[in-house]
Amino acid sequence: MTDGDYDYLIKLLALGDSGVGKTTFLYRYTDNKFNPKFITTVGIDFREKRVVYSTNSPNGTTGKAFKVHLQLWDTAGQERFRSLTTAFFRDAMGFLLMFDLTSQQSFLNVRNWMSQLQANAYCENPDIVLVGNKADLADQREVQEKQAKELADKYGIPYFETSAATGAQVDKAVVTLLDLVMKRMEQCVEKPTADAQNTDAASKLTAAPAAEKKCAC
Amino acid sequence: MAKKKEALNLSFLLEHEREMILSVLQKDEKLRKREEKRIRKLKNELLELKRGSRRSNSEQRECGVCLRALGLILQRGSVCDDCKRRVCSFCVAVSPNSSHSKCTVCAKTAELKVVTGEWFLEERAKRFDRVTLPSSDVIKQSILNSPPESAQRKVYQSRTNRTGTPQPERSPTPQSEKSVGGRSLGKKKIIKSLAVESSGRPTTPNNMRPQPDRLSAQAEGRKRPDGAESVYSFHSSDSIADKVCGGQNRKDSATPSIAVSRASLSSDRSRSELDLSNPGEGFANDSLPSRCHSVPGLNDAESDEDIDALLSAHYKTSRSVGSAQSVSSLNSMMSVYSETGDYGNARVSGEILLNISYSYKTGALNVLVRECRCLATGDERKQRTDPYVKTYLLPDKSRQSKRKTSIKNNTTNPVFNDNLRYVVSHSQLETRTLQVSVWHHDRFGHNSFLGETELTFDSWEFDTQIEEWFALQPRAEGSVDSMIQYKGELTVVLKYIPAERNLSLPLDQIQVKKGFLKGKKSITLPKGGMVELLVKEAKNLTAVKSGSSDPFVKGYLLPDDKKSTKHKTAVVKRSVNPRWNHTFTYCGLQHTDLDSVCLELTVWDKEPLASNVFLGGVRLGAGTGLSYGKEVDWNDSYGEEQRLWQRMIDNPEVPQECTLMLRSSMAKRKA
Ligand SMILES: Nc1nc2c(ncn2[C@@H]2O[C@H](COP(=O)(O)OP(=O)(O)OP(=O)(O)O)[C@@H](O)[C@H]2O)c(=O)[nH]1
Ligand SMILES: [Mg+2]
Ligand SMILES: [Zn+2]
Ligand SMILES: [Zn+2]
Numbered sequence: 001m002t003d004g005d006y007d008y009l010i011k012l013l014a015l016g017d018s019g020v021g022k023t024t025f026l027y028r029y030t031d032n033k034f035n036p037k038f039i040t041t042v043g044i045d046f047r048e049k050r051v052v053y054s055t056n057s058p059n060g061t062t063g064k065a066f067k068v069h070l071q072l073w074d075t076a077g078q079e080r081f082r083s084l085t086t087a088f089f090r091d092a093m094g095f096l097l098m099f100d101l102t103s104q105q106s107f108l109n110v111r112n113w114m115s116q117l118q119a120n121a122y123c124e125n126p127d128i129v130l131v132g133n134k135a136d137l138a139d140q141r142e143v144q145e146k147q148a149k150e151l152a153d154k155y156g157i158p159y160f161e162t163s164a165a166t167g168a169q170v171d172k173a174v175v176t177l178l179d180l181v182m183k184r185m186e187q188c189v190e191k192p193t194a195d196a197q198n199t200d201a202a203s204k205l206t207a208a209p210a211a212e213k214k215c216a217c
Numbered sequence: 218m219a220k221k222k223e224a225l226n227l228s229f230l231l232e233h234e235r236e237m238i239l240s241v242l243q244k245d246e247k248l249r250k251r252e253e254k255r256i257r258k259l260k261n262e263l264l265e266l267k268r269g270s271r272r273s274n275s276e277q278r279e280c281g282v283c284l285r286a287l288g289l290i291l292q293r294g295s296v297c298d299d300c301k302r303r304v305c306s307f308c309v310a311v312s313p314n315s316s317h318s319k320c321t322v323c324a325k326t327a328e329l330k331v332v333t334g335e336w337f338l339e340e341r342a343k344r345f346d347r348v349t350l351p352s353s354d355v356i357k358q359s360i361l362n363s364p365p366e367s368a369q370r371k372v373y374q375s376r377t378n379r380t381g382t383p384q385p386e387r388s389p390t391p392q393s394e395k396s397v398g399g400r401s402l403g404k405k406k407i408i409k410s411l412a413v414e415s416s417g418r419p420t421t422p423n424n425m426r427p428q429p430d431r432l433s434a435q436a437e438g439r440k441r442p443d444g445a446e447s448v449y450s451f452h453s454s455d456s457i458a459d460k461v462c463g464g465q466n467r468k469d470s471a472t473p474s475i476a477v478s479r480a481s482l483s484s485d486r487s488r489s490e491l492d493l494s495n496p497g498e499g500f501a502n503d504s505l506p507s508r509c510h511s512v513p514g515l516n517d518a519e520s521d522e523d524i525d526a527l528l529s530a531h532y533k534t535s536r537s538v539g540s541a542q543s544v545s546s547l548n549s550m551m552s553v554y555s556e557t558g559d560y561g562n563a564r565v566s567g568e569i570l571l572n573i574s575y576s577y578k579t580g581a582l583n584v585l586v587r588e589c590r591c592l593a594t595g596d597e598r599k600q601r602t603d604p605y606v607k608t609y610l611l612p613d614k615s616r617q618s619k620r621k622t623s624i625k626n627n628t629t630n631p632v633f634n635d636n637l638r639y640v641v642s643h644s645q646l647e648t649r650t651l652q653v654s655v656w657h658h659d660r661f662g663h664n665s666f667l668g669e670t671e672l673t674f675d676s677w678e679f680d681t682q683i684e685e686w687f688a689l690q691p692r693a694e695g696s697v698d699s700m701i702q703y704k705g706e707l708t709v710v711l712k713y714i715p716a717e718r719n720l721s722l723p724l725d726q727i728q729v730k731k732g733f734l735k736g737k738k739s740i741t742l743p744k745g746g747m748v749e750l751l752v753k754e755a756k757n758l759t760a761v762k763s764g765s766s767d768p769f770v771k772g773y774l775l776p777d778d779k780k781s782t783k784h785k786t787a788v789v790k791r792s793v794n795p796r797w798n799h800t801f802t803y804c805g806l807q808h809t810d811l812d813s814v815c816l817e818l819t820v821w822d823k824e825p826l827a828s829n830v831f832l833g834g835v836r837l838g839a840g841t842g843l844s845y846g847k848e849v850d851w852n853d854s855y856g857e858e859q860r861l862w863q864r865m866i867d868n869p870e871v872p873q874e875c876t877l878m879l880r881s882s883m884a885k886r887k888a
Contacts, residue, residue, distance in 0.1 A: 003251075004251045004252070004254055004255040004258075006255075007332055008331075008332055008334070009248075009252050009255075009334060042234045042237045042238065043230070043234060043237065043238040043241070044238060044241055044242075044356070045241050046241065046244070046245065048248070071245075071248060080229060083225055083226075083227070084225065084227060084238070084356060087225065087352045087355060087356055088352045088353075088356075090341060090345060090352060091351055091352045091353070093334075093337055122337065122340055122341035122344060122345075123340055123341065123343070123344055124344070185331055185336050185337075186331070188330075188331075188336040188339070188340065189327050189328075189330050189331050189336055
């Protein structure tokens with residue numbers, strides 16, 4: 001993990017209310033373990049993981065494989081750290097916006113987090129995956145899948161119901177986000193510079209932010 | 218101080234929270250360093266590719282990349298879509314899912330944009346014009362800037378905190394957005410929150426200000442235990458910036474845009490070796506009292522034998538005599554060298570072949586420097602290159618850690634076959650980095666940097682031998698930054714007891730007294746006042762060996778003419794947060810002396826068998842640059858160091874506690 005032998009460094013960041021399970025989720029993702037104890041995060045932390053990412057060429061065959069070093073920022077959900085945590089938003093390339101399926105309040109706050117992101121991330125429409133966590137606690141569920149899905153659709157972002165306790169959908173959520181980021185990266189470079197400016201201007205004028213998923217470069 | 222207001226106020230953080238966050242940021246810094254290194258390597262490859270290539274030209278008869286001749290009819294090559302150069306079939310990049318054709322250089326450039334993450338920075342730059350500092354650095358600065366809550370409040374807070382926090386906080390969260398409360402994500406709302414940001418959020422403006430160099434940031438960060446706002450003196454920061462950075466903006470570590478880094482590469486290259494000379498060098502030898510730290514300037518001269526060789530005559534006399542005269546002559550010569558900084562502007566190219574092995578039997582690391590090839594020209598004017606290779610086993614940058622090969626005459630492909638040997642245990646070696654740099658030796662001291670490479674041993678099988686070509690790289694930021702690195706903090710309590718208070722006291726007690734606050738009456742001199750210094754503790758010291766160090770503090774009161782002012786604390790074993798609580802007492806100091814003396818404290822890691830390793834230091838004094846009317850370079854205290862001294866003078870008998878940032882180098886600032 002300490003060597004520089006990788007092709008991409010991708011920085012993702014998890015955000016959401018305190019207690020929704022950001023730390024636990026990331027721990028599950030990187031170490032495949034579950035920690036039932038709640039130790040609230042102080043300010044900021046990060047975990048790392050090295051993964052292999054393979055592209056699919058247009059004809060469907062698997063293309064080149066890249067080594068990706070993931071830096072997964074874990075932010076404190078507590079209000080008192082807010083100024084500190086939002087300062088980190090602009091360094092991340094993609095976001096895991098998390099709420100707790102057993103807490104309606106944490107779901108309601110997704111909107112607020114969303115606007116924090118839009119104000120502070122590197123661009124107005126960064127790649128985000130919405131994550132409803134603690135899916136294993138079915139009997140305590142307060143947020144229905146339909147509700148969450150609707151919200152995600154409105155934002156034009158993918159939605160996953162995960163459980164850091166069982167590991168369900170955890171990898172899927174992260175990989176989906178990574179995929180989005182990698183795609184955007186490709187678009188940024190593929191596009192010849194000349195006509196890029198035109199599309200940029202055009203999309204800014206017309207498209208709704210949620211739909212405007214293409215890279216503006 | 219508009220500057221102050223713009224930084225994030227993080228004073229609400231509790232002491233242990235500050236520490237936790239700082240350690241995360243440190244971890245991040247490490248990750249970014251590694252990333253930078255990787256990017257630099259990639260960019261070097263691109264430079265290599267570009268080096269040979271040509272501009273486009275309508276009459277072009279050869280490949281724009283490799284210069285191979287192109288035919289008029291056959292083998293005409295094809296035109297690159299990006300740079301419009303005609304290139305041969307070997308130099309066309311094959312891109313599977315792209316319809317247009319590119320030359321290898323343009324393909325590599327595009328690839329770099331992706332793999333270096335530059336695409337991201339470009340995107341972000343559209344939004345935040347001038348965000349150049351990584352958030353980590355902003356936060357670090359802010360934390361160091363924000364004085365922690367006063368002790369009393371802290372106790373109270375942490376108590377309430379203990380009962381308060383562990384419950385998941387479910388209050389309607391992102392507070393600042395409550396009022397906005399938009400339900401849709403229309404443009405309006407975004408604009409609104411952006412407005413909030415530009416007026417209310419402190420981070421962005423913080424980054425828009427002219428890049429402070431790291432030293433000034435540190436100095437700014439000196440926190441004051443009394444909780445008062447620490448006001449940084451701009452004056453001194455500017456002068457440091459000029460001295461240390463040659464007035465150049467420091468390279469931003471997380472903005473690896475090609476343009477930026479090229480520019481800074483050239484500025485790096487323009488430094489003379491002296492400018493890059495390793496801080497703290499010449500200080501590591503604790504065992505040689507003759508190199509007394511009270512003869513400043515000599516240390517600097519000694520610090521680099523590349524200058525030594527040149528100055529040998531002066532050097533010898535000054536070492537033995539140590540007169541003010543020789544000091545000043547050294548200083549004036551040294552400043553000549555710094556001015557010639559732009560002389561050694563060789564570009565970096567080529568590779569070095571090293572054979573590295575470790576012998577368990579002898580406990581020695583053998584670095585066999587075989588040869589270099591394709592070195593850059595050392596002296597462009599004379600078209601001459603007299604290369605030699607120098608190594609350090611970092612983090613030890615002392616003389617003891619330096620090895621040099623012989624100097625080869627006038628060649629850019631020198632063959633050395635010189636073995637450089639380090640006796641070091643293999644467990645310690647794992648924590649070390651071998652820095653190998655190549656220099657052009659100039660008889661007149663304009664040694665210029667020709668490139669370097671750094672090797673770490675953490676993943677090396679010690680029983681295998683490495684024989685490998687390593688690409689030479691521009692000076693790593695680390696080497697320049699090391700002057701302005703975060704080396705941890707030192708907490709001291711200073712007190713001045715004026716003479717008049719002691720008139721009635723015994724005449725003959727001069728010596729050090731332990732136990733700070735009690736019994737001061739018995740330990741003073743009648744002829745003058747005294748300065749009592751309690752060396753309390755240090756935090757976040759550099760770990761020299763497997764996660765820790767064995768630190769102690771050494772103190773001199775400069776000028777140390779009689780070499781009698783040296784004090785040492787005990788060694789605290791295996792700790793980077795040592796607590797010494799050891800008092801040094803200096804007697805016979807009149808009020809008028811206080812502007813002319815300086816208390817130099819240096820922190821060292823005790824090495825039983827090798828030389829001690831320098832961990833950082835401070836100079837406490839008035840910072841007047843003068844000592845009894847004479848110009849001296851050691852009276853260079855600044856910022857919090859200086860303020861602490863002043864507080865001590867202004868408040869006789871009142872202990873003044875202060876936490877100071879350790880300097881990473883005791884190189885004299887006003888040399
Ligand atoms: N049953 C269950 N418990 C979970 C799950 N994810 C997290 N938890 C628990 O929820 C509590 C809070 O998790 P954390 O990961 O610490 O929460 P956080 O979002 O990081 O909170 P802050 O650091 O304060 O922002 C812990 O006790 C976890 O064990 C899950 O998927 N299922
Ligand atoms: Mg957490
Ligand atoms: Zn060619
Ligand atoms: Zn081209």
